[in-house]
Amino acid sequence: MARSRHLLWDAARGLVRHRSALVGLAVVTALLLVALFAPLLAPHDPLLPRMRERLTPPSSKHWLGQDELGRDILSRIIYGARISLTIGIVSVGVGMAVGVPWGLASGFYGGKFDILTQRSIDILLSFPSILLAILIVTVLGPSLWNAMVAIGIASIPAYTRVVRGSTLAIRDAEYVQAARAMGAADARILVRHVLPNVLGPVVVLSTLYTASAILTAAGLGFLGLGAQAPTPEWGAMLSRGREYLRVAPHVSAFPGLAIFVSVLGFNLLGDGLRDALDPRLRGKV
Amino acid sequence: MRKVVGLCLGLFIVGALAGATPRYGGTLTIAMEYDPSSLDPLVMTDTPASNVFMHVAEALFRLGPGGELEYLLAKSFESSEDGLVWTFYLREGVKFHDGTPFNAEAAKWNLLRFRDKASFGPTLVKAITDIEVVDDLTMKVLLKEPFAPLLVHLAHSFTGFLSPTAVAAGVNHPVGTGPFVFVRWIPGTELVLERNPNYWGEGPYLDRLVFLPIPEGGTRVMKLLAGEIDATTVVPPDDVPIVRADPKTDVVIIPSLTIQYVGMNCQRGPLANPLVRQALNYAIDKQEIVDFVFGGFATVAAAPFSPGVFGYHAPGPYPHDVEKAKALLAQAGYPNGFKTTLRYNPGWRTLGAEVIQAQLKVVGIDVELISMEWGSYLDFTNRPVDRSETDIYMLGWSTVTGDADYTLYSLFHSTQFAPAGSNRSFYKNETVDALLTAGRTTPNPELREQYYAQAIELIWNDAPWVFLLNPDHRYGVRTNVRGLVFHPNFTIQAHRAWLDN
Numbered sequence: 001m002a003r004s005r006h007l008l009w010d011a012a013r014g015l016v017r018h019r020s021a022l023v024g025l026a027v028v029t030a031l032l033l034v035a036l037f038a039p040l041l042a043p044h045d046p047l048l049p050r051m052r053e054r055l056t057p058p059s060s061k062h063w064l065g066q067d068e069l070g071r072d073i074l075s076r077i078i079y080g081a082r083i084s085l086t087i088g089i090v091s092v093g094v095g096m097a098v099g100v101p102w103g104l105a106s107g108f109y110g111g112k113f114d115i116l117t118q119r120s121i122d123i124l125l126s127f128p129s130i131l132l133a134i135l136i137v138t139v140l141g142p143s144l145w146n147a148m149v150a151i152g153i154a155s156i157p158a159y160t161r162v163v164r165g166s167t168l169a170i171r172d173a174e175y176v177q178a179a180r181a182m183g184a185a186d187a188r189i190l191v192r193h194v195l196p197n198v199l200g201p202v203v204v205l206s207t208l209y210t211a212s213a214i215l216t217a218a219g220l221g222f223l224g225l226g227a228q229a230p231t232p233e234w235g236a237m238l239s240r241g242r243e244y245l246r247v248a249p250h251v252s253a254f255p256g257l258a259i260f261v262s263v264l265g266f267n268l269l270g271d272g273l274r275d276a277l278d279p280r281l282r283g284k285v
Numbered sequence: 286m287r288k289v290v291g292l293c294l295g296l297f298i299v300g301a302l303a304g305a306t307p308r309y310g311g312t313l314t315i316a317m318e319y320d321p322s323s324l325d326p327l328v329m330t331d332t333p334a335s336n337v338f339m340h341v342a343e344a345l346f347r348l349g350p351g352g353e354l355e356y357l358l359a360k361s362f363e364s365s366e367d368g369l370v371w372t373f374y375l376r377e378g379v380k381f382h383d384g385t386p387f388n389a390e391a392a393k394w395n396l397l398r399f400r401d402k403a404s405f406g407p408t409l410v411k412a413i414t415d416i417e418v419v420d421d422l423t424m425k426v427l428l429k430e431p432f433a434p435l436l437v438h439l440a441h442s443f444t445g446f447l448s449p450t451a452v453a454a455g456v457n458h459p460v461g462t463g464p465f466v467f468v469r470w471i472p473g474t475e476l477v478l479e480r481n482p483n484y485w486g487e488g489p490y491l492d493r494l495v496f497l498p499i500p501e502g503g504t505r506v507m508k509l510l511a512g513e514i515d516a517t518t519v520v521p522p523d524d525v526p527i528v529r530a531d532p533k534t535d536v537v538i539i540p541s542l543t544i545q546y547v548g549m550n551c552q553r554g555p556l557a558n559p560l561v562r563q564a565l566n567y568a569i570d571k572q573e574i575v576d577f578v579f580g581g582f583a584t585v586a587a588a589p590f591s592p593g594v595f596g597y598h599a600p601g602p603y604p605h606d607v608e609k610a611k612a613l614l615a616q617a618g619y620p621n622g623f624k625t626t627l628r629y630n631p632g633w634r635t636l637g638a639e640v641i642q643a644q645l646k647v648v649g650i651d652v653e654l655i656s657m658e659w660g661s662y663l664d665f666t667n668r669p670v671d672r673s674e675t676d677i678y679m680l681g682w683s684t685v686t687g688d689a690d691y692t693l694y695s696l697f698h699s700t701q702f703a704p705a706g707s708n709r710s711f712y713k714n715e716t717v718d719a720l721l722t723a724g725r726t727t728p729n730p731e732l733r734e735q736y737y738a739q740a741i742e743l744i745w746n747d748a749p750w751v752f753l754l755n756p757d758h759r760y761g762v763r764t765n766v767r768g769l770v771f772h773p774n775f776t777i778q779a780h781r782a783w784l785d786n
């Protein structure tokens with residue numbers, strides 16, 4: 001465990017020195033807090049329509065204005081943060097849960113299994129991940145959960161490839177050979193010695209993938225394949241507001257801004273983490 | 286607003302200036318929400334198909350904008366005393382676009398083929414047992430029992446006649462007798478027709494007629510304002526002021542033959558109880574949907590179809606009464622409401638469904654919204670009753686024949702359960718069945734009106750639908766277009782349209 005504590009420490013130190021990563025961290029933290037305390041922060045009920053006030057521009061009572069049903073856009077964006085974060089966490093979780101063990105096994109055992117894995121990954125990677133996600137949602141049926149699973153599945157190839165690469169570099173390291181010489185079983189070697197050493201890239205990938213998962217989910221929501229009405233999902237809000245661009249641009253502008261800021265936050269954080277965890281850059285940032 | 290619209294009924298031919306001489310030439314471009322599903326009368330079912338097809342092929346009659354029967358390929362007709370033999374005298378000297386003469390043989394061949402093979406055959410002309418060709422331009426249509434809506438069904442654009450020679454040769458586009466000739470169709474892009482120089486009637490004045498599929502309302506409006514299209518169906522209500530503000534464009538608003546409804550599965554779950562279905566009718570504030578989803582361009586429905594249709598009788602509307610709804614739910618054994626699903630296809634129904642969801646929440650009914658793509662949505666609601674998973678769904682229906690039979694029989698008669706017919710609520714009431722059968726087999730119009738009034742009262746009370754609203758059509762048009770007919774049946778007719786400078 002000493003190793004992973006060291007890893008975290010390094011990462012933290014690297015991050016602190018990385019200015020844009022700090023901005024990213026601040027955005028992500030803020031997003032987490034907003035999502036966590038949504039019921040306390042939201043000034044209005046995000047689902048309550050006020051038809052008589054529909055499409056009203058920002059006012060002192062409704063800071064970001066009201067949407068096509070007269071619902072408070074600020075409150076919807078605040079609750080939407082929960083959904084976007086859940087999407088990020090669940091889909092990254094799905095991708096990791098399958099991709100990491102698969103990549104470990106593929107890199108560690110090699111041989112025919114590895115070739116088979118790599119060719120299937122090649123096939124999967126040849127589809128843009130949004131296309132793959134659309135395909136999966138079309139088969140499963142449109143819903144928020146299915147969208148999360150689909151985005152998770154679409155991210156499996158990336159995890160597998162990254163983990164396999166790192167595993168290949170480690171599997172013949174002296175400490176792995178030492179462990180094997182001492183009679184450790186494969187499972188023990190993989191979990192105790194290989195896994196901790198591939199976690200760095202996985203953490204970076206996960207941060208970046210959270211950003212892309214939020215974006216993909218917004219895309220699916222935009223196409224009507226993600227969250228169903230009246231869920232305040234940002235992409236769906238953006239899409240619905242599009243019909244009123246000429247008369248009420250604020251309806252789609254603010255959800256768009258929310259997507260932009262949070263995706264940027266995760267990306268900055270991910271970039272910072274990558275630099276912080278990269279041994280070659282250590283001490284230079 | 287409504288009063289003005291009502292007074293304008295009959296004035297939907299734009300720019301019908303007295304004394305203006307039509308100018309020949311030019312291309313008129315019309316935007317529709319969707320491409321036709323097909324241009325083959327044997328399989329087509331939708332309005333875009335009807336809109337294009339009616340310019341290429343003609344039936345015996347057509348219904349004018351005020352619902353009056355106009356003669357197309359029939360010149361006159363007479364019927365026997367018992368209503369079982371109808372003699373049609375056909376227009377002489379009419380040729381199909383490929384030169385094949387139109388005559389009684391061609392008409393007989395078309396009608397029997399349509400009866401036996403078309404998806405709309407059973408709905409429209411099933412009553413015909415046989416057709417006798419008397420001479421080149423005379424035919425006798427034989428029925429096994431009187432069929433009151435026969436003439437309006439023969440005015441349905443889907444029964445338009447095709448050249449038998451072209452069909453036999455396997456030509457895969459319509460070859461009719463209409464004022465425009467089919468040129469090409471690139472699905473998703475454009476559908477082009479050009480003038481028929483040998484047309485038997487007045488016009489056409491335009492050289493070309495182009496139909497564009499543009500699903501997005503905002504895009505249609507932009508293109509209309511930019512002059513890229515000359516007319517469009519469905520201007521979004523929020524855009525009406527923008528289109529009206531531009532002196533070069535205008536919005537034509539006319540009452541439609543359409544009802545928008547919220548169907549309920551009468552054979553499944555809590556909705557099988559008529560008290561529950563009545564409760565939903567009281568719980569949903571139709572006026573709010575009219576005002577805010579349709580921008581006021583609609584009327585709350587007071588009957589299962591729109592006013593202006595033969596047989597109209599209005600027991601409604603159901604007032605918006607939350608207390609009454611709650612009391613009915615309690616009486617039905619659901620004092621705390623229940624959970625159910627509402628399926629719909631995107632478009633204005635997204636907004637409508639969300640409003641309905643919020644309104645039903647007030648009386649304790651927890652509605653899960655499920656949005657479905659149009660094709661799979663129709664398939665889902667079209668499953669047979671024993672496999673149906675439909676609870677609540679949203680659809681519309683246009684009484685294009687202007688006769689109550691077209692709506693009541695297809696949607697409420699128990700022999701018309703989906704998938705055989707369009708009764709997707711699986712509504713069954715034996716008294717209603719008997720009245721509707723009597724309504725279509727009785728020639729006497731006064732008697733028919735009485736039957737329909739009784740049937741409508743029963744249907745209203747059984748409430749297989751939440752009777753929502755009758756929308757007004759909102760057509761957009763450039764102001765230099767003359768003689769274009771905007772029809773309550775949701776078609777734009779360019780037969781005699783022309784372009785002014």
